[in-house]
Amino acid sequence: MAGLKKETIKFLQTLSENNNRDWFNANKTLFEDAKSDFELFVFNLIAGISEFDKSIGALEPRDCIFRIYRDVRFSQNKNPYKENFGAFIAPDGRKSRHCGYYIHIQPGGSFASGGLYMAPGAVMKLVRTAMVENREEFLGIINNSKFKSTFSFDGIEILKRTPAGFKFDDELDFYLRLKHITPSRVLADNELTLSNFSDEVLSTFETLSPLIKFLNQTIQ
Numbered sequence: 001m002a003g004l005k006k007e008t009i010k011f012l013q014t015l016s017e018n019n020n021r022d023w024f025n026a027n028k029t030l031f032e033d034a035k036s037d038f039e040l041f042v043f044n045l046i047a048g049i050s051e052f053d054k055s056i057g058a059l060e061p062r063d064c065i066f067r068i069y070r071d072v073r074f075s076q077n078k079n080p081y082k083e084n085f086g087a088f089i090a091p092d093g094r095k096s097r098h099c100g101y102y103i104h105i106q107p108g109g110s111f112a113s114g115g116l117y118m119a120p121g122a123v124m125k126l127v128r129t130a131m132v133e134n135r136e137e138f139l140g141i142i143n144n145s146k147f148k149s150t151f152s153f154d155g156i157e158i159l160k161r162t163p164a165g166f167k168f169d170d171e172l173d174f175y176l177r178l179k180h181i182t183p184s185r186v187l188a189d190n191e192l193t194l195s196n197f198s199d200e201v202l203s204t205f206e207t208l209s210p211l212i213k214f215l216n217q218t219i220q
Contacts (some may be wrong), residue, residue: 002106003197006184008034009189012083013107016134019079028129031068038105039065040083041198046089048202049101053209055216056100060104077209084109099215101205102182113184116215123219128166130218139171141210142183150207151183169191183208185215 011034024031042061049056049125064087072078083106090100092105101114109150131138141147157179160170166176175181191197 002195003191003193003200005037006132006193008085009105009107012036012085012105013079015105016083017193018055019083020083021080023209024081034085035068038087038146040078042089042103042171043200044207045087045101045103045201046197049089049205052206053212054100055213056089057091059089059093061087064089066094087164097219099158099212099219101208101212103201105192107189110187110189110203111148111184112206112208112211113182114205115180115183118180119219120146122136125163125165127215127218128163130168130214131172131175132169135169135172136215138175138214141214142175143209144210147183147211150185152182152185154176156180156182162212181211 007030011027011030013028014030018024025112039061042064046056046059046061046064051123065087066082066086068082068085070077070080070082072080085105086103088094088096088100090096091098099114099116102112104111104113119127153174157180158174159177161177162173163176169176187201191200193202
């Protein structure tokens with residue numbers, strides 16, 4: 001499967017330099033072309049993910065892709081448009097309460113990720129309890145050599161100490177203190193348009209899938 005078009009990446013780069021309604025409206029055709037290219041890319045990801053994770057069900061790209069328009073009502077950043085294309089592939093799409101797979105395309109800031117983000121305290125307690133009660137299974141997932149060479153937990157907010165109600169565990173403590181369970185892999189700009197880019201992202205998500213399944217079994 002192919003990667004993204006160079007024109008799609010160029011659109012996002014130019015948008016970041018001209019993030020205003022006048023420019024966007026004058027270049028609406030460029031946006032529509034880039035959007036269609038990303039939709040095809042996500043269509044291929046959905047098809048590929050469904051081969052190793054049947055739980056995502058029947059999805060269309062429009063179910064998963066986030067709008068490019070920003071809600072600026074409560075933000076100091078008044079730029080009207082996001083400077084990336086993003087999609088969350090999970091049961092019920094981008095609004096799902098399940099864990100899933102996230103792709104973020106932005107020149108200089110692209111990444112593949114997934115997992116549990118901004119979950120309520122009660123849900124995080126369930127997940128942390130599952131880590132402890134299924135310790136060997138969880139450690140087997142995150143210590144797998146391919147997982148460790150692919151993903152990083154760097155940059156994720158963590159608690160200052162072991163959460164209340166949990167005992168210190170040398171191997172688990174870092175993961176128990178995570179506020180979000182969202183490991184990620186950085187995607188270099190020169191990868192985005194390669195002919196095998198879709199396959200690389202799918203391989204990345206397949207490596208992530210045991211953790212996604214572990215989390216979903218816990219929170220369902």
